[in-house]
Amino acid sequence: MLIARSLAFVGLLSAPLVSAALFPAKTEVKMIDGKGFNKVMSQNVTSVVAFVAPWCGYCQRMAPEYSKAAEALAPMVPLYAVDCDQDSNKRLCSEQGVQGFPTVKLYPRGGRSKPLSFDSGERTATNFFYWATRNIPHAIRRLDSVSEISGWTNEHAVKPRALLLSTSKDTPLMWKALGNKYKDTISFGILQDKSGKQAVKLGAEDSPTKDSKVLIYPPGSQKFIRFEGTLKYKQLNKYLGSVADGTVELPKQQERTDSSTMTPETSKSSEVVVGDATPLESTTALTSILASPVPSPHAFNAGGTEAPPDRREADATISVGGDATSSTSSSVPDATAAKGPDMEEGVLTEHTRDEL
Structure with a gap:
């Protein structure tokens, strides 16, 4: 028994x-x-x-x-x-x-x-x-040149817009996943910038750097905020979540400017450094x-x-x-x-x- x-x-x-x-x-x-x-x-x-x-x-x-x-x-x-x-x-x-x-x-x-x-x-x-x-x-818009950014940001001006200046010609898996998760509240775009020259043209950099960059356009604005945290899923997910629910402090609506003609001087004034940039293990x-x-x-x-x-x-x-x-x-x-x-x-x- x-x-x-x-x-x-x-x-x-x-x-x-x-x-x-x-x-x-x-x-x-x-x-x-x-x-x-x-x-x-x-x-x-x-x-x-x-x-x-x-x-x-x-x-x-x-x-x-x-x-x-x-x-x-x-x-x-x-x-x-x-x-x-x-x-x-x-x-x-x-x-x-x-x-x-x-x-x-x-x-x-x-x-x-x-x-x-x-x-x-x-x-x-x-x-x-x-x-x-x-x-x-996802509904990520692929842009072929800086001149197309203005039209894209105007088209989706009522929502925040997230633009990836990517070193690859393909859409990274992470950007697809984020684009899917926040597709109802944020408009996503991607522009290939392998050399970093497009970032200089936009005013996001003083000189070309070969790394990807994420720019956030607040609702109603043509001026971007540069995300300065580590470009990894956990950090971007947390930040974009706060953008989507409105808990992050973004600049109020500003007079629209053609993004294709923005200079380094004008764009730098709108850049915000996002904290908590501790790298995470991949x-x-x-x-x-x-x-x-x-x-x-x-x-x-x-x-x-x-x-x-x-x-x-x-x-x-x-x-x-x-x-x-x-x-x-x-x-x-x-x-x-x-x-x-x-x-x-x-x-x-x-x-x-x-x-x-």
Whole structure:
């Protein structure tokens, strides 16, 4: 009798322990339950949720790759997991249409948007990474020259406007994530400034410097405020949050000036140094993960639906696109890897660190 009770007690503990052990130690993947899921859905951010079962062989093989993708995407796109084998989570998994394991879904704007199912059989870090970054909704305006800034700021004069002078020709992942989170309250733009000459022309610098810069235009004003904090997600998110809710002190509406003709003297008078510039540690770069081929475009079909295999027969019915051992190998390419037809050049070097 004592042995039976001991075994029952061990059984009660085993489920959460197995679930926790599904992902590597110190993973960026966060296990959530129904309450945690509702909290995630209440946020206007793009997130990914994997619905798993600890006994599922495909879940076990996917876990290291999913964890690698979480490292590269955090904190801009958080990755979560739900253990559908726990009784308390079965209702949530049923409501989310989970019929086989693993089921991975992306929620573009939390509960405000329809989720997208990950339909590629190749559950690799590469596929998870590009699938997530390509499905972040945002309304970032790409500007081709300083002369276009005035028109853009006039068009959205009723709201604050955030302009990134970027050293890259591509839109960084962080800027996409912020553009999505605050798209209802702040207008976002981006202008390539690899040499730093555009910043000089605007009056943001006395001489060209090869670093990205963020300029904030208060509502109704054509004069910008230079964000002087560290260009990392946590600081920018905190600052833009205060801009969005009006708690940051911005200059009152001023007489509009054509931004394309602003001089260093006039623009410097409107610059404000934002404090709390303590650097933060960046997340592990995707380039630290071993190289493998970039997936073909058909692997990112977000509009389809997964076939509904029987719950306990998922391992035998879901295709992983090859040898079962192939998914355990590292799968994220370095910055020199070949690109797919619609892949942004340099995406890895720009998107895999927590800074602009």
